[in-house]
Amino acid sequence: MPQPSAPRKTLGRPPRISREAIIETARRIVTEAGVDRLTMRRLATEIGSTPMALYHHVRDKEELLVLLLDDYATRTLRRPEIPVDPRERIVVAATTIHQALAACPWIVEVLTADDLMSTSALWFVEQIVDGLVECGLSPDRAVHGYRAIWYYTAGEIVVRATAARRRAHDDRATYREQVFADLDPNELPRLAQVADRWAPLTAQDTYLDGLRALVDGLLTSR
């Protein structure tokens, strides 16, 4: 029983499902079962409809995924306290985006779709570009600097997410260990030297260290 309050402006059959309901159900499926399990058919079943009804509200599956990303961004991206020091402002803005993405591994599929994943993220882009300009970069170089930070951040998310998925899936997990165990110290001396520490070293979260190094490097203009 749909609410009979506001009279519909256009005639025709009243809608039984809405865009919002679709996104809500899709979000539930993705968080409960993973993005691989989100299919138009399953979504239709769980919402109590047919696959084709969905196509009346979203253009195709890709649009659905982008809507889901926007939904996540507006839902979880909260603007943090911004430090006055422009260099720290850059770091805080990048770290906030990074954390939001890291908490949401399914997003990787959609993430790389655009370089500013959602209009809700624009404010963070502004902070980074503005911070770089305040530190003395030209506007053009500041945009390039933002891109470098975005590459680094997106890469960290993608590599980490896929490594985690692989660990869950297992099988090839020991392959890398084998490679490192069989390393020839004459040909690859440094890798042989750190071979037994490789796994714990790469398991450490060094996003912030790398980010600070990158920002430092961008600001010491050559």
Next chain:
Amino acid sequence: MPQPSAPRKTLGRPPRISREAIIETARRIVTEAGVDRLTMRRLATEIGSTPMALYHHVRDKEELLVLLLDDYATRTLRRPEIPVDPRERIVVAATTIHQALAACPWIVEVLTADDLMSTSALWFVEQIVDGLVECGLSPDRAVHGYRAIWYYTAGEIVVRATAARRRAHDDRATYREQVFADLDPNELPRLAQVADRWAPLTAQDTYLDGLRALVDGLLTSR
């Protein structure tokens, strides 16, 4: 007619297709039609066999993709002249890997599968880690430094490849333009300032600039 020369050690039906033939055909399909078009069924048809025959030579599709990546790496990764200056060594090693990956966009699907995509790439990892150590970093910090460079490189490839795919697919291409055109200069002044230069600025290849900045930052130990 398979070559009758070397007598087979094990008895049974002689193989009609080989791992090498599978990889070769798969490579052709991928370069001609894109990685999306590589299906076990199509591969079987093009090789003149049935889908199930493939599963006798590769475990599953994922293994096939990893084999394809290894094949590409050993086929195209040539070791460049390595400069004596360790900092330049890092830059050259990273740039070589980056170029190889950039020339091969389909690889993105497999790329993130592991943090050292192939044993053929280990020599480049060695160069980077060794260069960082020679510049004064501890072995542990050198590994972290390599990881940062890898995140940056992988991110650049992934973002660029997806942007290109999207451009080919079109449709949402103008969405970003619209967002930048409608930017509120009061809320996002820096972005509004560079809005009309955004597209050409982000189209520029600034991988090397960002890489140098990152390496510089990693080497000025804080």
Next chain:
DNA sequence: ACCTGAACACCGTTCAAGT
């Protein structure tokens, strides 16, 4: 205007059987 049923054109993979 909104929804449904049936169908199209596919997937990766398993199983049991053939040679």
Next chain:
DNA sequence: ACCTGAACACCGTTCAAGT
């Protein structure tokens, strides 16, 4: 040992029709 046929359990999307 290697390959085949048939089947299982799915996909996203289109088309024509119903209400």
